[in-house]
Amino acid sequence: MSDTIPDPRHAADDDLRHVVASLPLPRRIELLSGSGFWATTAIEEADIPSIVLTDGPHGVRRQPDDSDHLGIGNSIPATCFPTASLLGATWDRDLLHEVGAALGREARSLGVGVLLGPGLNIKRHPAGGRNFEYLSEDPVVSGHLAAAIVRGTQSEGVGACLKHFVANNHESYRMVVDVIVDERTLRELYLRGFEIAVREGRPWVVMTSYNQVNGQYVSDSRHLLHDVLRSTWDFDGAVVTDWGGIHDRVAAVRAGTDLEMPSSGGAYDALVRRAVESGELGDDEVTERALAVARLARRSRAAHERLGPVEIDHLEQHRLSRRVAAAGTVLLTNDGTLPLRSDADIAVIGAFAARPRLQGAGSSSVVPTREDAPLRALEERMTGRVRYSDAYDPDTGRSDPSRLRAAAELAATVDVAVVIVGLPAIDEAEGYDRTSLSLPAAHDELVAAVCAANPRTVVVVQSGAPVFMPWVERAGAVVFAYLAGQAAGSALVDVLLGEAEPGGRLAETMPASMAIPANENFHGRGRQVQYREGLYVGYRYYDTAGIAPRFAFGHGLSYTTFEWSDPQVTGSGTDLDVSVTVTNTGLRPGSDVVQLYVAGPKSSLDRPDKELREFAKVSLDPGASSTVRLHLDERAFAHFDRRSEAWVVEPGPRTLHLAASALDVRHRLDVTVGSVEVSHADLEPTPRPARRRTRFLSTATEFEAMLGRPIPAPTPALPFTLDTVVEELDTTRLGRVARRGFERIAAQQSAKLLGDDPDPVLVKLSQQMLREAPLRFLVSMSAHQGARSAFEALTALLSTLRLTGRR
Numbered sequence: 001m002s003d004t005i006p007d008p009r010h011a012a013d014d015d016l017r018h019v020v021a022s023l024p025l026p027r028r029i030e031l032l033s034g035s036g037f038w039a040t041t042a043i044e045e046a047d048i049p050s051i052v053l054t055d056g057p058h059g060v061r062r063q064p065d066d067s068d069h070l071g072i073g074n075s076i077p078a079t080c081f082p083t084a085s086l087l088g089a090t091w092d093r094d095l096l097h098e099v100g101a102a103l104g105r106e107a108r109s110l111g112v113g114v115l116l117g118p119g120l121n122i123k124r125h126p127a128g129g130r131n132f133e134y135l136s137e138d139p140v141v142s143g144h145l146a147a148a149i150v151r152g153t154q155s156e157g158v159g160a161c162l163k164h165f166v167a168n169n170h171e172s173y174r175m176v177v178d179v180i181v182d183e184r185t186l187r188e189l190y191l192r193g194f195e196i197a198v199r200e201g202r203p204w205v206v207m208t209s210y211n212q213v214n215g216q217y218v219s220d221s222r223h224l225l226h227d228v229l230r231s232t233w234d235f236d237g238a239v240v241t242d243w244g245g246i247h248d249r250v251a252a253v254r255a256g257t258d259l260e261m262p263s264s265g266g267a268y269d270a271l272v273r274r275a276v277e278s279g280e281l282g283d284d285e286v287t288e289r290a291l292a293v294a295r296l297a298r299r300s301r302a303a304h305e306r307l308g309p310v311e312i313d314h315l316e317q318h319r320l321s322r323r324v325a326a327a328g329t330v331l332l333t334n335d336g337t338l339p340l341r342s343d344a345d346i347a348v349i350g351a352f353a354a355r356p357r358l359q360g361a362g363s364s365s366v367v368p369t370r371e372d373a374p375l376r377a378l379e380e381r382m383t384g385r386v387r388y389s390d391a392y393d394p395d396t397g398r399s400d401p402s403r404l405r406a407a408a409e410l411a412a413t414v415d416v417a418v419v420i421v422g423l424p425a426i427d428e429a430e431g432y433d434r435t436s437l438s439l440p441a442a443h444d445e446l447v448a449a450v451c452a453a454n455p456r457t458v459v460v461v462q463s464g465a466p467v468f469m470p471w472v473e474r475a476g477a478v479v480f481a482y483l484a485g486q487a488a489g490s491a492l493v494d495v496l497l498g499e500a501e502p503g504g505r506l507a508e509t510m511p512a513s514m515a516i517p518a519n520e521n522f523h524g525r526g527r528q529v530q531y532r533e534g535l536y537v538g539y540r541y542y543d544t545a546g547i548a549p550r551f552a553f554g555h556g557l558s559y560t561t562f563e564w565s566d567p568q569v570t571g572s573g574t575d576l577d578v579s580v581t582v583t584n585t586g587l588r589p590g591s592d593v594v595q596l597y598v599a600g601p602k603s604s605l606d607r608p609d610k611e612l613r614e615f616a617k618v619s620l621d622p623g624a625s626s627t628v629r630l631h632l633d634e635r636a637f638a639h640f641d642r643r644s645e646a647w648v649v650e651p652g653p654r655t656l657h658l659a660a661s662a663l664d665v666r667h668r669l670d671v672t673v674g675s676v677e678v679s680h681a682d683l684e685p686t687p688r689p690a691r692r693r694t695r696f697l698s699t700a701t702e703f704e705a706m707l708g709r710p711i712p713a714p715t716p717a718l719p720f721t722l723d724t725v726v727e728e729l730d731t732t733r734l735g736r737v738a739r740r741g742f743e744r745i746a747a748q749q750s751a752k753l754l755g756d757d758p759d760p761v762l763v764k765l766s767q768q769m770l771r772e773a774p775l776r777f778l779v780s781m782s783a784h785q786g787a788r789s790a791f792e793a794l795t796a797l798l799s800t801l802r803l804t805g806r807r
């Protein structure tokens with residue numbers, strides 16, 4: 001290795017490789033891990049700056065000091081945009097590009113190089129704890145919308161970071177869980193959104209998820225990071241671990257993980273150095289990874305320099321947040337009670353009216369620059385009388401009979417009752433899943449009582465994910481407001497008064513029960529989760545089973561009416577242009593979402609009834625028309641064949657469904673697609689279902705056939721290793737003692753962070769986090785060089801004592 005480092009100021013971009021390769025090995029290794037919690041390591045002699053990466057995704061969570069990643073510490077106030085489930089419900093690429101740009105601008109103003117978002121994991125189950133942070137149950141919606149956010153953010157010189165790559169679809173045991181999923185489902189459902197977002201958005205960064213996929217941690221997986229992400233999708237950015245998620249440092253470098261975050265204080269650096277010295281890891285592999293980090297840092301600095309400083313107009317940001325919130329608000333039912341007349345006398349019922357839920361808890365939680373509450377906004381804008389009853393405790397969701405009675409009595413005296421219900425904050429957080437889809441019992445009772453007292457009741461649900469709505473038919477109108485960010489109140493009132501239309505369409509199914517195939521293998525079995533339902537997630541299941549959910553994927557009402565006419569398809573083979581003319585036939589401006597699903601052919605392959613392949617949103621004034629054009633390419637007709645590892649188009653007929661929801665098909669067009677390049681002799685034979693499928697949960701034998709191998713045995717709890725989760729230490733008596741020790745230390749630390757009057761959500765979150773943390777996470781977080789060997793010695797000792805019977 002050369003010991004002279006070229007003068008970096010003169011190094012053109014092309015020379016960066018040479019600059020990095022010329023660094024001594026320890027310096028290159030330093031680049032592969034962060035400096036502190038939120039920054040990369042600077043290598044001054046090579047003119048490689050340090051840049052800041054910070055959360056994300058729906059606002060900038062820039063912490064002034066080097067603290068934590070759970071939203072526990074304070075962060076600088078920043079615009080709190082609606083969370084991803086509302087953004088997904090906009091189905092609006094242009095608008096989300098604007099949101100991405102606004103996020104990017106604000107991030108740049110705060111000196112941030114990379115914003116950690118968007119999150120685009122598939123909502124496999126409606127009770128996923130972090131669903132509020134994800135866009136959709138469908139990869140086409142997730143992928144295109146994420147790409148729009150990425151492009152917006154990056155247009156302002158700030159890198160976007162797709163997360164969490166991949167199959168991080170629930171929270172329980174997220175740092176160790178092994179997701180067992182067949183390759184076809186993985187490619188078509190869980191990877192597909194990332195593929196679209198990478199190809200279309202060209203993100204600077206991708207974050208690996210904490211979990212394993214088919215027996216391998218994603219950050220160690222050369223298959224996922226090299227073969228799929230880089231070689232097949234042409235990803236040219238940097239791969240970063242989720243915070244504290246590094247598993248096997250050497251395997252990760254080899255696989256293509258560039259940056260370990262946060263810094264583990266050099267705890268793992270010696271392993272990388274030794275691996276290179278022993279020949280286990282190539283020196284050039286370290287260079288390659290260091291180069292990706294150096295490129296990211298230089299790219300970020302150049303973008304900041306090019307675009308210069310930026311002043312944020314917080315009012316403008318707030319206005320955008322308000323516009324987006326209305327655009328993703330979903331009107332589920334309406335008998336004409338909405339929009340409200342501003343001179344009506346109304347009762348506003350529910351504590352969330354005064355203290356709305358704006359976002360979920362955890363790393364995504366930002367400190368808003370301001371907060372609009374619905375009650376205040378209604379009081380300001382209604383000319384009629386506005387009376388208020390809080391009806392329940394906003395923290396616990398509990399109530400009592402007299403409060404419920406008072407609310408119902410108030411409702412009986414007014415023209416319209418607006419009742420706001422939702423999940424208490426403790427039910428929606430990173431780090432744990434929900435155990436039920438029900439609202440607090442008192443909320444259901446409240447809605448039932450208010451609807452009984454006044455049929456002209458508007459129910460507003462504030463929740464980042466589906467809930468059961470057993471009273472839905474009794475309400476005059478139901479508005480699903482999601483977690484709408486800091487403008488939640490003003491945006492809601494815009495919609496209630498008809499000053500903005502409810503532009504949202506569900507990007508996820510609203511179920512009426514937990515009877516979905518993924519429920520059997522959702523979580524709760526600790527270290528392994530089998531995705532035995534395959535592709536039958538969300539509408540793919542309901543459609544194919546012929547079961548109506550509470551509200552279908554894609555559903556959402558408008559205050560105006562639309563007519564779809566003149567459906568056309570042109571082109572040939574798999575290269576098709578589909579169009580339909582949409583006319584606003586009502587009296588108000590409004591928007592509609594054209595959803596294009598592809599069905600068929602009925603052949604040898606087991607597949608969902610129909611799958612979304614394209615969509616477009618169109619906004620129209622009353623009486624106006626527009627022809628919406630959607631393009632379909634080969635991928636819209638292809639499936640992934642496991643055996644040949646290729647996307648394959650089966651020749652034969654297809655039906656194109658132009659639809660306003662998965663259940664509301666407006667036009668059907670029949671086409672035939674032609675032959676394929678892949679020889680059918682090589683393809684995997686898949687038994688054709690004899691009749692309509694009635695069972696969607698595969699048996700162990702069927703699942704093994706889908707996997708093409710036996711279902712692996714879950715990892716046993718003993719012997720203890722660095723992958724052992726804190727609560728698994730309970731397996732032995734001495735382990736229990738060690739666990740109590742960790743808990744004591746953690747309790748002391750969080751007491752310091754949380755103060756005298758701790759937020760119960762954060763207490764639950766941090767306790768859960770520790771209980772399910774693998775010991776290697778504690779190594780990373782201790783940021784201490786000696787931590788790894790100390791923990792290794794401890795696990796060896798605990799396992800040995802167990803094995804020699806001395807429990």
Ligand code: BGC
Nearest residue numbers: 055069070116163242243363
């Ligand atoms: C979350 C990431 C987040 C990171 C940094 C992790 O716990 O999973 O989404 O970006 O922390 O706060």
